[in-house]
Each structure stands twice: as C-alpha cells, then as structure tokens.
Amino acid sequence: MKxxxxxxxxxxxxxxxxxxxxxxxNCTFAGPADGESVLKECRSVDILNCDFSLRYPIWxxxxxxxxxxxxxxxxxxxxxxxxxxxxxxxxxSGVKCLRESSHININNSEIKSEEFGxxxxxxxxxxxxxxxxxCLFESKNVEISNIKMSGKYSFQYMENLHISHSNxxxxxxxxxxxxxxxxxxxxxxxxxxxxxxxxxxxxxxxIGTQPLCYCxxxxxxxxxxxxxxxxxEYSDVDADIKGNIISVKNPKSGKIIADFVNExxxxxxxxxxxxxxxxxxxxxxx
Numbered sequence: 236m237k238x239x240x241x242x243x244x245x246x247x248x249x250x251x252x253x254x255x256x257x258x259x260x261n262c263t264f265a266g267p268a269d270g271e272s273v274l275k276e277c278r279s280v281d282i283l284n285c286d287f288s289l290r291y292p293i294w295x296x297x298x299x300x301x302x303x304x305x306x307x308x309x310x311x312x313x314x315x316x317x318x319x320x321x322x323x324x325x326x327x328s329g330v331k332c333l334r335e336s337s338h339i340n341i342n343n344s345e346i347k348s349e350e351f352g353x354x355x356x357x358x359x360x361x362x363x364x365x366x367x368x369x370c371l372f373e374s375k376n377v378e379i380s381n382i383k384m385s386g387k388y389s390f391q392y393m394e395n396l397h398i399s400h401s402n403x404x405x406x407x408x409x410x411x412x413x414x415x416x417x418x419x420x421x422x423x424x425x426x427x428x429x430x431x432x433x434x435x436x437x438x439x440x441x442i443g444t445q446p447l448c449y450c451x452x453x454x455x456x457x458x459x460x461x462x463x464x465x466x467x468e469y470s471d472v473d474a475d476i477k478g479n480i481i482s483v484k485n486p487k488s489g490k491i492i493a494d495f496v497n498e499x500x501x502x503x504x505x506x507x508x509x510x511x512x513x514x515x516x517x518x519x520x521x
Contacts, residue, residue: 237281246270246289254280264289265309293317301325306332352377370405371396390415406443409434428453447472453489467491469506486510 239258245251246266251259255278264273265288272291274280279298287306293299296317303324306313310329314320317336325344332348333339333355341360351367352358355374362381370389371377379398389405390396393412399419406424409415415434427446428434434447435454442461447453448468455474460466464481467474472489482498483491485508492513499512 237279245273248272249275252276254278257281258283259285261285264292287313291315296320465500467510469504469508470510472510483512486512 237256237258239260240262241260242262244263244266246268248270250270250273253276254274258281260283262285264285270289272294273289274292274296275294277296277299281300282304283302285304287304288309290309290311292306292310292313294315294317297319299317299320301320301322305325306327306329308328312331312334313327313329314332314336315334318338320339322339322344323342327344327346327348330348331350332346333351334353335355337356339358341363343362345364347366349368351365352371352374357376358374359378360382365382365384367386368388370384370386371393373392375394377393377396380400382401384401384403384405386405387407389403389408390412391410394414396412396415398417401420403420404423407426408422408424409428409431411430413432415431417439418437421440423442425443425445427441427443428450430449432451434450436458437456439458440461441458441463444462445465446463447466447470450470450472453470453472455476458476459478460476460480462481465484466480466482467486468484469487471487472491474491476491476493479495479497480493482500483496484500485504487506487508488510490511490513492515494515496512501508
C-alpha cells in the first residue's frame with residue numbers, strides 16, 4: 236500500500252526528491268524559497284489535485300500519475316526525461332512541456348506550451364486541447380485521437396504518427412515527417428506536409444494554400460480541399476479529392492482525381508513531372 240502526503244505546501248529545492256510508492260494529494264508546490272525540481276527522480280508516485288508553480292517539477296520520473304492537477308506558466312520545462320506516465324484531467328501552461336520522455340498517456344487535458352512534446356516516443360494523446368508553436372518535434376510512435384490543436388510548426392521530423400477525429404489549425408505541419416496516417420480530421424494551415432514521406436490522409440478536410448508539395452508516396456482518400464492553390468508540386472501522389480481544387484502545379488508522378496480543377500499548371504518544372512490530373516468522369520486534363 237502506498238504512503239500518502241496530503242494537504243501540504245512545498246517550496247524548497249528538491250522538496251520530495253527520490254520519492255517512491257507514494258500518493259501526493261491536494262498539495263501546493265509554490266512559495267518564497269522558489270525551489271526547483273520538487274519531484275525529481277520520483278518512482279511510482281500518484282499526484283492528485285495538486286498545484287505547481289515552480290520550475291522543473293517532474294524530471295526523471297518513472298511510473299507516475301498526474302491527475303486533476305495544474306501547472307502554471309512558472310513551471311518551466313515541467314516534465315522532462317520521464318517514462319511510463321499518465322497525465323489526466325490536467326491543465327499545464329509551462330513552456331517546454333514534455334521532452335525526451337516515453338510511454339506517456341495524456342487524456343482530457345489542456346496544454347499550452349510553446350515547445351510541447353519534443354523528442355518523445357510512444358505517446359498516446361486523447362480528448363485534449365493543445366496550444367503549441369512547435370508541437371511534437373522529432374517525436375515518434377505517437378497516437379492522437381479527438382484533439383483540438385493550434386500552433387504553427389507542428390508534427391515536424393516525426394515518424395510513425397496516427398491522428399484521428401481531430402481539428403488541427405497549424406501551418407507547416409508534418410514537414411519532413413515519415414509514416415503519417417490522418418483520418419476523419421480537419422487540417423487547416425499553410426504549406427501542409429512539405430518534404431514528407433509515406434503520408435496518408437483519409438476522409439480529411441484540407442484548408443490552406445500550397446499544400447502537400449515535395450512529398451514521396453502521398454495518398455489522399457475521399458478528402459476535400461479548400462483554398463488549395465499550387466497543390467502537389469513535385470509530389471509523388473495518389474489522390475481522390477471530392478469537390479474542387481483551385482490549382483494543381485507540376486505533380487511529379489501519380490494521379491489526382493477531382494470533381495473540378497480551376498487551373499492546372501505544367502510549366503517551369505525543375506525536374507521531370509508526369510503526374511496526371513483526372514476529372515471524376517475520367518477525362519484526363521494533364
């Protein structure tokens with residue numbers, strides 16, 4: 236049975252360092268001592284209904300649970316180098332949240348962190364809201380479901396990413412990423428997916444200028460596009476688009492099927508381009 240620390244306030248450096256097999260309940264980590272690393276190197280610790288306002292609170296943790304707790308904007312780099320954890324029903328506002336960590340589940344939480352989830356692996360994020368300028372940079376083996384995400388340069392240099400039933404408002408998403416599957420989602424932003432490899436979009440709405448250029452092995456199934464001009468430039472693509480595309484430019488290879496395309500631009504290519512654009516009734520346009 237785990238021991239319990241309850242209804243306490245801690246503000247000293249490494250206040251609960253190397254804590255093991257303990258429940259920390261209704262505690263506050265803040266105060267004039269302004270101590271760092273309050274729960275560094277904790278093991279099998281359950282943190283419930285706690286409030287954090289100190290830097291680097293959970294580093295090198297293993298088998299931890301953070302539930303119904305808050306970390307304000309003073310908790311710089313709140314979770315680093317930690318493994319086998321659960322974050323549930325939390326509100327986190329610390330910059331650089333979650334780095335070089337693995338096997339973390341995040342459920343029903345709100346996270347506002349400019350550099351969220353860098354160089355992590357084996358993450359599962361569900362039913363959450365994320366606001367991050369750079370989201371999940373260089374992470375791998377990530378499963379995402381039912382999130383609302385806002386940012387700028389998201390999901391870059393990732394490997395093995397699956398997103399479903401989500402709403403993503405972000406520019407430059409998926410750049411240089413490999414093995415990405417997105418299903419039943421809205422992708423809004425400029426320059427989606429450039430330089431990516433093995434990206435598949437199924438039942439997605441794509442909004443924004445110049446999407447999906449310089450891609451290798453790109454597949455779109457039953458997708459729609461809004462505001463998509465100069466799409467698919469220099470991409471190897473197999474696409475089935477419902478509705479209209481503003482313009483397609485110099486697809487490198489493959490076939491793009493759509494109901495209508497306002498303009499097809501096949502000129503000034505810097506490499507051989509043999510991609511075809513086909514109307515739904517199989518009339519080849521280019």
